[in-house]
Amino acid sequence: MAFKFFDKLSQDFSELLNDKKEYNVIIEVGRKENKKSFTAHSVFLRYRSPYFDKELENVTANKNHIKTIINQRTSAQIFEIILKYIYSGNVNIENIDTKTIYELMFNANELELKELSRKLESYLIETKASWLRTHFSLVYRSIFVSNEFKDLKKFYHDIIVKYPNLIFESGDFIPLQRTELISILKRDDLNVEEIKIWDYVLKWGITQNPTLLADSREWSKENFKALKITLRQCLPLIRFFHIPGEVILEKVKPYKKILGEQLWDDIIQHSISPNKSVTSLILPARIVSNSELPSRIVSTPEFPSRVNGLFSSVVNKEHVAELSPSRVTKPFSNIINKEHAAELCSWIDRKSTFYSLENSPYEFRLILQGSRDGFHPKTFWNMCNGYAGTIVVAKVAGTDEIVGGYNPLAWDISKGGRDMKTNDSFIFSLKNGNIQNSILSQVKYSNKALHYSNKQDIYGPWFGDSEFIMKSDVSDFTRDKRCQCNFIHSPLLGNLVFNFNYEKPIRKTNLLFSIVDYEVFKVIKKQLPNCSIR
Template sequence: MTSKFLAELSNDYERLFETEIGYDVIIYTGEEPNVKEIHAHSNILCIRSQYFRSAFSNEWAEKRDGKFIFRKPNISPQLFNIILRFIYCGNIELEKLQAPLLELLLKRDDLNLDEVEIWENLLKWCFVHQNMENDPTKWSGENITNIKRELHKFIPLIRFYDIEPADFFYKVYCYKDILPQDLIHDLLEFHIVPNMKSKANLPPSRKSNQIDSTLIGSRHIPLFASWIDKKDSSHYNKKDTPYNFNLLYRSSRDGIDTRSFHRNCDNKGATIYIVKIKNSTQLVGGYNPLDWNGGLWKTTADSFLFNFTDKQNVSTAKVSYVNIQDHAVYCYHNWGPTIGNLYCDSNNRWYYKIYSEGERYPNIGIPTRFEVEDYEVFQVVRK
């Protein structure tokens, strides 16, 4: 019943896009003499697209006769029509595109799709054009050669490093015979070897919720947001996360001393900090729903500590909510971020202290003493 309703709803939005009933947005696409006027609805664009949500909130957005005016000379009318259709109803029929238009589409950074979906749609396009079955076990050597030739110019446009490990294994690695072997090697190394960074000269990430971090990725954000809202069972996903995480401080960039921490993070409201333990894959840290200015202990019921034994694998995460609320967060001008049992003292020494009188936070395996490779602090702001 639900799936039928969603399908009908998608069809209704597609009809609205095609009929243009009640449109209040005019978008001029393409360059002279091939400019085309496209009509749309601001409420749908705002709800479905972060780009348009920001554009409409800009006080300088052009408006004429009650309609918003946008000009997109750098996008062909046909390509923009495809993008809008997807915004309205989630439907992109890549298999119907000609190769040049598909290439233009894949070069864009604002598709608002998970990268694995883009990869799967590219494969679908290829198999339609090759009139082949999507079953690598049945491919001949000639089939593999033809697929490689068809995909050759598109492979560099896929942001493979943005694909989650499980999706890489089940949805990319099984096609290793049609991908460049050096790419497969690099991706395996990236997913398996601790602390391995992605290779240089890659296209920018397409992730709409990409976070400015050298320690975590977008897969961590829904988990943090779920912990903040104390969602025990159904966690947020990447598309419905209700918070922005704005980088305030990075110790390797801003100085690994407590004064730099306070200069960047005081009076910023709720924050979360992530600490990379030296010579390991472990991340620890905590969430402070208050602020870092003021003195001594602060009281809250909403703070927590966390521990990822492997930063690449979010399933290794553990979270620990405050037990003793009047010792939830410690703020002092010459101490670093300190929450409950997890300290960063005035000499920038990090340690986890276990108290005999009771745990301020339940123990989740944070080391009692460790050295820090880097740490970051993010302001948490509801969207």
């Protein structure tokens, strides 16, 4: 029998780190005013890290037999955590912010502490996916040139393929380096129209040349030449020959000077005579993959309890082959049920009676789910940008309440700070648990039906003057009570209740609240022969 006392051993080694009597290594980290020195023992450093083993081999000791290692890339805060890990094998990240954890992972990799680096990589992917999505440029640029971080690379490559708008339409797109952009453009499976890729690349190139005027019609020959030089490695990766001719004339022709005469002539010829050979290389069309899992696209009718060769509009044979039975039967929402969905469909069409479950004319496609994608407000804008005809539903923390809103317009990340006009939006609360009746509140003053905030780290969906708004001062809708369904209650006027832009309040209280989960669905019209009303 063996008795193991690892906890006591770890504690003793941790105390040894603070023993200043017999150290023989000084490590200087940080720069200038942030520089700090740590003492250590070479025997620990050598056996725990190949990096320190090599550094100590190349450093000459002073007359007191002490060696000094200088590392300006690592901050004092990060190195203190790493040094404690080297001695004790313990790392406590409970009160450390996510950016510091990421920096800790990256520095651990540089110091060849593979065990720690891989553990932190797994932790970030499993628990901080939302942060990773909203800091794409920061992380992707760091891991792009590394031979490590294979799981993080896979994580980002999956995002690039399935949700390219998260990258192209985020604030992290413009700061991308050319090599990083090229690595994305090389992919054949980007799930985005080629003309949009051209728009994004053009925007990136123009931003790299800040002297260019906003109107390309006012550009000089030198201006076009500068843009051509900036994009010379990107242009061969654009699939111009798979963009419709009328779109080419509208979107590409104004910039034909950066393409070169041969390429432009070949594009025109190919659009006129697709079967005629051209000199320029024609890359294959991108393979657009399905960006949603089967369980994210659900018709409102019941899923059949027996498959037996019958397949609903939710899945096909290939999906069934890939999914376990529990995955196939997974509900389409964590918040609402099919009765709620039928009720919402009826409100969209302004029906006085509800659609039946079997004959609802709409499908609900899940775009975003907080518990899956994260609760950062910027995640909402990144993932919902460009989607029109959407339903937002949120589960209020500590109650049975389900509140939400319908936006017939497209969410547009570029229109921050604007009020949006529509006659067709509405807000609502749904019957659930001890909430016995649903409430529908149609827009009353269309000029301020919605507001698209320019503070997208704080505000998510915003209907009216806060009649339904999702907000967080700490960038997490679940962590602080800043969401609101606002209305005015006036005892002086006979207890009258006023809403600013919607017909009536959807909650009985003005108290701020947090949420436990929220979802955004795109509502898609089905082609049905008849839609009965009950």
